[in-house]
Amino acid sequence: MLEYNKSIIGVTDGFNKDAAILVNSYPKVPLTVDCVIFAFEDNALKVLLIKSDLDQYKDQLSLLGDMVHSNEDLDVAANRVLMARTGMQNVYLEQVHTFSKIGRHPGGRVVTTVYASLLNFKHHEMKIHENELKWHAVNQIDTMAFDHKAILDYAYKWLQKRIQEHPLALSLLPEKFSLRQLQNVYEAILNTKLDRRNFRKKFASMGLLLDSNEMEINVTHRPGKLYTFDYAKYELSKRNWVGIDF
Amino acid sequence: MLEYNKSIIGVTDGFNKDAAILVNSYPKVPLTVDCVIFAFEDNALKVLLIKSDLDQYKDQLSLLGDMVHSNEDLDVAANRVLMARTGMQNVYLEQVHTFSKIGRHPGGRVVTTVYASLLNFKHHEMKIHENELKWHAVNQIDTMAFDHKAILDYAYKWLQKRIQEHPLALSLLPEKFSLRQLQNVYEAILNTKLDRRNFRKKFASMGLLLDSNEMEINVTHRPGKLYTFDYAKYELSKRNWVGIDF
DNA sequence: GCAAAAGTGTTGTCCTTACACCCATGC
DNA sequence: GCATGGGTGTAAGGACAACACTTTTGC
Numbered sequence: 001m002l003e004y005n006k007s008i009i010g011v012t013d014g015f016n017k018d019a020a021i022l023v024n025s026y027p028k029v030p031l032t033v034d035c036v037i038f039a040f041e042d043n044a045l046k047v048l049l050i051k052s053d054l055d056q057y058k059d060q061l062s063l064l065g066d067m068v069h070s071n072e073d074l075d076v077a078a079n080r081v082l083m084a085r086t087g088m089q090n091v092y093l094e095q096v097h098t099f100s101k102i103g104r105h106p107g108g109r110v111v112t113t114v115y116a117s118l119l120n121f122k123h124h125e126m127k128i129h130e131n132e133l134k135w136h137a138v139n140q141i142d143t144m145a146f147d148h149k150a151i152l153d154y155a156y157k158w159l160q161k162r163i164q165e166h167p168l169a170l171s172l173l174p175e176k177f178s179l180r181q182l183q184n185v186y187e188a189i190l191n192t193k194l195d196r197r198n199f200r201k202k203f204a205s206m207g208l209l210l211d212s213n214e215m216e217i218n219v220t221h222r223p224g225k226l227y228t229f230d231y232a233k234y235e236l237s238k239r240n241w242v243g244i245d246f
Numbered sequence: 247m248l249e250y251n252k253s254i255i256g257v258t259d260g261f262n263k264d265a266a267i268l269v270n271s272y273p274k275v276p277l278t279v280d281c282v283i284f285a286f287e288d289n290a291l292k293v294l295l296i297k298s299d300l301d302q303y304k305d306q307l308s309l310l311g312d313m314v315h316s317n318e319d320l321d322v323a324a325n326r327v328l329m330a331r332t333g334m335q336n337v338y339l340e341q342v343h344t345f346s347k348i349g350r351h352p353g354g355r356v357v358t359t360v361y362a363s364l365l366n367f368k369h370h371e372m373k374i375h376e377n378e379l380k381w382h383a384v385n386q387i388d389t390m391a392f393d394h395k396a397i398l399d400y401a402y403k404w405l406q407k408r409i410q411e412h413p414l415a416l417s418l419l420p421e422k423f424s425l426r427q428l429q430n431v432y433e434a435i436l437n438t439k440l441d442r443r444n445f446r447k448k449f450a451s452m453g454l455l456l457d458s459n460e461m462e463i464n465v466t467h468r469p470g471k472l473y474t475f476d477y478a479k480y481e482l483s484k485r486n487w488v489g490i491d492f
Numbered sequence: 493g494c495a496a497a498a499g500t501g502t503t504g505t506c507c508t509t510a511c512a513c514c515c516a517t518g519c
Numbered sequence: 520g521c522a523t524g525g526g527t528g529t530a531a532g533g534a535c536a537a538c539a540c541t542t543t544t545g546c
Contacts, residue, residue, distance in 0.1 A: 024353075100319050100359075197500070219545080442524095466519075
């Protein structure tokens with residue numbers, strides 16, 4: 001029975017009374033998670049925001065967040081927020097940073113752990129239009145409630161870096177995508193123009209794109225090939241990089 | 247007066263009663279910080295560990311951590327732990343990740359934010375030998391108390407990545423160092439051998455090393471030049487990197 | 493046939509890698 | 520004088536950047 005509990009609670013040693021007394025002496029703090037939910041639409045990087053429900057921040061934009069429940073893992077809480085707002089599960093989600101500045105919340109001390117999530121806009125049917133839940137172009141947001149603008153800036157920089165090291169961009173696209181769409185994602189996120197031929201060569205040389213044998217349809221120009229990303233091969237080939245560069 | 251408070255608490259809008267009522271309804275959780283304090287000695291990467299003070303983990307090694315105080319920023323708490331254990335201030339310190347798995351602590355729910363710290367072994371005189379506070383070679387640690395081995399592994403991988411993108415290695419060395427020392431740091435952390443000539447060329451071409459016009463002394467071989475790192479130039483030249491690579 | 497984007501190669505430059513010999517010091 | 524690591528250059532190969540024309544589709 002003890003063994004059973006151990007595996008349930010995820011630690012190799014069970015509950016301990018002395019430890020509990022110690023932990024009970026610690027100050028306790030309200031925790032939240034905030035999700036920076038990115039998507040890609042109309043060749044622009046968008047983020048899902050809501051109007052703050054605090055009078056103080058009336059009409060100001062806010063990230064999607066919620067309290068962390070009493071016995072809830074932060075990853076679980078972030079997934080719960082995502083599910084509640086988008087109805088989607090199994091979405092790319094990664095912890096970014098924990099913000100704890102005293103005074104960051106007008107209701108007193110609140111520590112928040114921020115997650116970034118990337119999802120495919122087309123897969124997503126917004127559940128409810130409560131509190132004006134809407135997509136906003138990331139680079140057109142000026143002020144937000146709480147410290148959320150600073151958090152968004154942090155998450156955006158995080159994304160710019162991550163997208164160059166990991167195939168995150170694919171999470172923003174449908175399963176089948178054209179090279180143009182892929183390049184548009186990179187250009188939008190990195191806020192730069194890339195050479196089309198070099199971009200295509202780069203991805204071709206990686207050998208991680210699978211030709212789906214389908215083409216774009218209903219486009220007003222020569223249709224491009226659609227590809228899928230070879231996640232299996234990517235997982236196998238993750239390299240152990242050594243290259244000092246700063 | 248309100249303006250004064252705003253700047254003190256670090257948010258652009260002051261305390262708010264409705265918000266406080268909301269925050270009071272949130273569950274509260276004990277928070278800790280754990281510091282993974284790295285140093286470099288005898289050509290090996292070391293980490294500062296203590297014997298756990300919980301009976302349950304008697305004789306097992308533990309990271310240096312402490313509760314987070316009621317109105318304390320996490321960064322401040324991490325610096326406090328560092329100061330308490332090493333007597334050092336203004337040491338390189340960076341937040342790595344927040345761990346929250348239910349059951350990670352035998353005393354009940356505890357969320358911990360992990361910081362990595364790099365310090366120069368030679369600058370450091372250990373304050374007290376309480377609870378067998380000691381340096382341990384990172385790659386010779388097998389089991390630890392709590393989930394601390396998993397945390398250490400995470401922090402070590404973080405370090406291996408960061409050291410290639412930022413001049414962190416310099417934080418592990420004295421102000422004046424030889425190229426051999428610098429290479430030893432990289433080799434130890436990346437667990438690899440590097441070509442000496444290419445390594446030196448690489449750093450020479452960065453133009454971030456300043457010749458101190460001093461040489462090694464008391465070495466049993468031809469003494470090498472000692473350099474300092476040009477932090478000012480580095481800060482100016484931080485590049486905006488675009489290079490997709492995964 | 494025109495607009496709009498797809499598709500495709502080559503060249504020069506730069507960065508990375510591999511590799512071997514002499515030099516200065518302590519003992 | 521010998522052991523130990525310091526200091527240095529070159530050549531080949533690979534990656535990246537710059538650049539223009541033809542093709543396919545919708546209208």
